[in-house]
Amino acid sequence: MSEITRRSFLKTAAIAGSGLAFGANLVRAQEKKDEVLDIALIGFGAQGRVLFESIMKLPNLRFRAICDLRPQQRRYVRLWVKKTLKQDVVEYEDFNEMIAKEHTENVKNGKKGLDGVFIATPDFWHSPMTCACLEAGINVYCEKMMSDTKEGARKMVKAMQKSGKLLQIGHQRKSNPRYIYAREKLIKGAEICGQLTNANGQWNRAVTTDLTCPKKLELPKEVLEKYGYKDMHQFLNWRWYKGLGRGPISDLGAHQMDIFGWFFDARPKSIMASGSVDFYKDKDWYDNVMCIIQYDTFQKRNARVFYQVLTTTSAGGGYYEQFMGTEGAVKMSENPALTKIYKENGADKAKWDSYVSSGLIQRSADPAPSKTAIADARESKALDTFAMPDNLFPTDPTDPSKSAPIHLPHVLNFLDSIRGKAKLTCDGAHAFEAEAAVFKAVDAIEAKKELYFEESDFVA
Amino acid sequence: MMNQDKCNDMGYTMAFWLLRIWLSVRCIFTGLVKFQGTEERVTEVGGLSAEEAKELQELANDMAAMGSAGGPATEKATETVNVLGFSHYEALPAKGPMSIEGFCQSPLMPDFMVGPYAAVLGYALIVLGVMLLLGICTRVTLFLQGLLFISLTYGFVILEKSLGQASAAGAAYLGVHILIVAAALMLVKYNKFELLPCRKLPCCKVCNK
Numbered sequence: 079m080s081e082i083t084r085r086s087f088l089k090t091a092a093i094a095g096s097g098l099a100f101g102a103n104l105v106r107a108q109e110k111k112d113e114v115l116d117i118a119l120i121g122f123g124a125q126g127r128v129l130f131e132s133i134m135k136l137p138n139l140r141f142r143a144i145c146d147l148r149p150q151q152r153r154y155v156r157l158w159v160k161k162t163l164k165q166d167v168v169e170y171e172d173f174n175e176m177i178a179k180e181h182t183e184n185v186k187n188g189k190k191g192l193d194g195v196f197i198a199t200p201d202f203w204h205s206p207m208t209c210a211c212l213e214a215g216i217n218v219y220c221e222k223m224m225s226d227t228k229e230g231a232r233k234m235v236k237a238m239q240k241s242g243k244l245l246q247i248g249h250q251r252k253s254n255p256r257y258i259y260a261r262e263k264l265i266k267g268a269e270i271c272g273q274l275t276n277a278n279g280q281w282n283r284a285v286t287t288d289l290t291c292p293k294k295l296e297l298p299k300e301v302l303e304k305y306g307y308k309d310m311h312q313f314l315n316w317r318w319y320k321g322l323g324r325g326p327i328s329d330l331g332a333h334q335m336d337i338f339g340w341f342f343d344a345r346p347k348s349i350m351a352s353g354s355v356d357f358y359k360d361k362d363w364y365d366n367v368m369c370i371i372q373y374d375t376f377q378k379r380n381a382r383v384f385y386q387v388l389t390t391t392s393a394g395g396g397y398y399e400q401f402m403g404t405e406g407a408v409k410m411s412e413n414p415a416l417t418k419i420y421k422e423n424g425a426d427k428a429k430w431d432s433y434v435s436s437g438l439i440q441r442s443a444d445p446a447p448s449k450t451a452i453a454d455a456r457e458s459k460a461l462d463t464f465a466m467p468d469n470l471f472p473t474d475p476t477d478p479s480k481s482a483p484i485h486l487p488h489v490l491n492f493l494d495s496i497r498g499k500a501k502l503t504c505d506g507a508h509a510f511e512a513e514a515a516v517f518k519a520v521d522a523i524e525a526k527k528e529l530y531f532e533e534s535d536f537v538a
Numbered sequence: 539m540m541n542q543d544k545c546n547d548m549g550y551t552m553a554f555w556l557l558r559i560w561l562s563v564r565c566i567f568t569g570l571v572k573f574q575g576t577e578e579r580v581t582e583v584g585g586l587s588a589e590e591a592k593e594l595q596e597l598a599n600d601m602a603a604m605g606s607a608g609g610p611a612t613e614k615a616t617e618t619v620n621v622l623g624f625s626h627y628e629a630l631p632a633k634g635p636m637s638i639e640g641f642c643q644s645p646l647m648p649d650f651m652v653g654p655y656a657a658v659l660g661y662a663l664i665v666l667g668v669m670l671l672l673g674i675c676t677r678v679t680l681f682l683q684g685l686l687f688i689s690l691t692y693g694f695v696i697l698e699k700s701l702g703q704a705s706a707a708g709a710a711y712l713g714v715h716i717l718i719v720a721a722a723l724m725l726v727k728y729n730k731f732e733l734l735p736c737r738k739l740p741c742c743k744v745c746n747k
Contacts, residue, residue, distance in 0.1 A: 150600060150601065151601070157593060158594065161583050161584035161585055162585075163585075291604045292600060295600055295603075295604065
């Protein structure tokens with residue numbers, strides 16, 4: 079990292095406050111003084127690849143093994159690592175064999191085992207794989223959802239607690255400096271929204287076709303059946319099948335429903351939900367879901383969340399989580415272009431000017447509100463728009479001209495936690511609590527009524 | 539006096555050699571460029587052998603075909619290199635302002651001549667360049683080079699409407715070549731170091747007269 083980048087990074091971190099921890103971590107990672115960690119990856123599908131790309135950008139790692147059912151995927155990772163890091167990766171089809179050969183036998187023989195395993199497989203494999211790794215004494219980074227069943231997720235938390243090893247769940251927004259800044263500095267610190275009364279969020283996306291693969295890449299039927307898949311279509315499109323995943327509300331919603339509780343600093347009280355298979359007639363899981371969730375926020379007041387996952391339309395502005403209060407609103411998204419801060423017209427102008435002058439927020443480059451005549455006397459005027467400070471998100475460790483991969487901070491948080499230099503931002507127990515709303519949403523759809531959360535929903 | 543003449547002759551000889559070398563280089567390399575093309579070559583990348591790099595690229599292509607089911611961006615394990623080869627021979631491009639298509643469209647150029655001309659142009663440039671450099675039938679070689687440059691000038695002239703000012707510039711540029719060839723022919727009697735002087739060949743009696 080160049081001096082300029084480093085300086086700008088530290089400046090950003092100083093502004094970001096709590097983001098400082100991450101900034102320091104990244105700078106340190108670049109200084110190549112950290113302990114070298116031995117790691118492995120289980121699952122090289124779409125999400126596995128995203129994790130892999132972040133991992134490959136970080137120094138002080140020894141990529142020991144790749145486990146995937148598909149030999150081509152394994153070979154690809156092996157060659158890629160050999161090319162980039164000049165390290166030899168061992169390929170495995172069976173994760174138990176990988177744990178035994180790469181970790182257990184080595185530890186028994188006084189050699190170094192695995193420090194961490196990244197798991198990015200279909201949801202129904204998360205729990206058995208995570209538990210096997212933790213029981214063997216390996217720290218685990220597992221993608222969300224924790225499991226396709228509540229019981230599976232519970233086992234993961236118990237295995238984490240019993241083993242004393244780290245379990246990071248892939249709710250990546252928890253390590254995103256922009257989200258940390260919004261929560262710590264804007265929502266909770268300055269209470270920029272005033273009294274939080276509502277939130278809404280969504281992940282809308284257009285109709286998609288089922289995933290397919292070239293014939294030569296298809297797995298033999300016996301391999302598919304051995305690992306719990308009926309056929310190749312199910313293997314590729316597992317997210318839609320009961321028993322393998324929990325559908326879009328879990329797949330997409332897990333990331334965002336977690337954020338409401340995190341920003342409100344509260345557990346949900348109740349949930350109403352409606353969903354059905356409206357378009358994809360051959361799917362097990364609901365393609366469109368809408369939920370209303372109630373919280374008692376950190377302000378000790380009630381707040382209501384409307385959240386939807388629609389997989390049949392991309393209308394409505396993409397994916398975001400928006401927190402609305404009496405004085406303003408903060409709209410968050412992993413996509414910085416969708417992130418906005420709005421001032422209510424009745425909010426104290428002097429106070430908002432001080433937010434800008436202190437550098438807490440900045441004026442948006444968006445055009446001024448339209449002067450179009452208001453159609454109805456009850457309609458509010460368009461709101462003034464503001465933005466978060468620039469450069470809260472770090473640059474790419476290997477190319478400072480680019481932004482770091484979106485999940486790199488979460489991966490780095492896991493690795494630095496193994497090194498004892500950070501604390502997990504989303505450990506298994508907290509993830510279990512965060513995913514309670516996702517599990518309950520499906521229950522509420524089936525029950526067709528408002529359901530109330532109990533303590534047992536949040537504690538494994 | 540004799541020494542003075544010898545010195546003058548040596549100056550003319552060196553002047554001719556300069557023209558001879560310049561024209562040779564001009565012809566040989568202009569001809570060779572027509573055999574130049576690009577190829578994708580598997581290269582050693584990072585810690586990979588060429589075979590592994592090729593395999594990595596094939597795997598990347600396979601996975602890209604799977605789309606979001608795990609398709610990575612192609613990890614390029616080849617590089618584009620400039621190479622010479624008969625398979626890359628192209629004296630005139632197929633399309634463009636000064637192309638086979640362009641000449642065929644001109645009423646001043648019979649279609650049937652364009653293909654053969656393009657087929658021999660590169661070879662002719664190289665052969666005449668090598669002959670001049672080595673000193674094989676120097677006078678005839680220079681004269682043939684002059685004719686070749688005139689044929690190229692003709693090409694520029696007949697495409698004046700489509701090439702515009704480039705046509706006049708090209709013709710003038712080749713005109714300079716003709717002047718150099720003419721100067722070389724005037725100095726050729728001072729030539730030395732010929733592999734096969736004209737007078738040694740029975741067919742060159744005309745030149746020797």
